[in-house]
Amino acid sequence: MGLKDEAIELHHNLETVEAALKKLTDLTDQLQKEYNLAKRGSPFDRYDKLKGMIKACVEGLNSLSSSQDQGRKVPKGLAAAARAFSDAQEKLDAHMTIKKKYSGMSKSEVKQACDKMKTQIEKNETRTKAIEQLIKQLHVSYEQSKQHMPRQRYQDMKTMVKTVVYDKAVTD
Numbered sequence: 001m002g003l004k005d006e007a008i009e010l011h012h013n014l015e016t017v018e019a020a021l022k023k024l025t026d027l028t029d030q031l032q033k034e035y036n037l038a039k040r041g042s043p044f045d046r047y048d049k050l051k052g053m054i055k056a057c058v059e060g061l062n063s064l065s066s067s068q069d070q071g072r073k074v075p076k077g078l079a080a081a082a083r084a085f086s087d088a089q090e091k092l093d094a095h096m097t098i099k100k101k102y103s104g105m106s107k108s109e110v111k112q113a114c115d116k117m118k119t120q121i122e123k124n125e126t127r128t129k130a131i132e133q134l135i136k137q138l139h140v141s142y143e144q145s146k147q148h149m150p151r152q153r154y155q156d157m158k159t160m161v162k163t164v165v166y167d168k169a170v171t172d
Contacts, residue, residue, distance in 0.1 A: 030057070138161075
């Protein structure tokens with residue numbers, strides 16, 4: 001594989017990793033937004049809102065995981081086949097655009113771009129894994145909190161949400 005082919009592959013990998021990270025940060029942003037809005041109501045309302053926002057965040061992660069699995073399935077039906085063809089055409093167009101970008105560069109420029117993309121991919125993958133782990137831990141802690149009395153559980157849920165929302169992986 002040539003250097004330019006490697007750059008094209010890294011470019012595609014970077015786009016994929018950035019898209020996954022964006023979906024996760026959208027989940028945590030929504031959690032933070034809902035948490036800030038929930039501070040206004042009565043304690044009983046906040047308790048219910050905390051439960052709802054935690055469940056929504058965990059379900060969001062689960063739906064992201066299941067949608068990635070569904071993306072690997074073969075489409076059935078004419079409409080699905082047409083959609084798959086359209087998606088394939090868009091990917092081909094994007095690939096050609098990226099190929100043009102790197103064909104106009106010198107070897108040293110392509111190597112620099114590859115090194116930069118490798119660094120970005122590694123950073124984004126680390127951040128993605130950290131956010132996924134935070135949400136999974138949120139789910140585990142939420143399930144464990146069901147054993148506590150409502151007042152203690154309310155405090156636990158506040159702490160859980162703050163842990164996710166204010167974590168360094170989320171705020172970077």
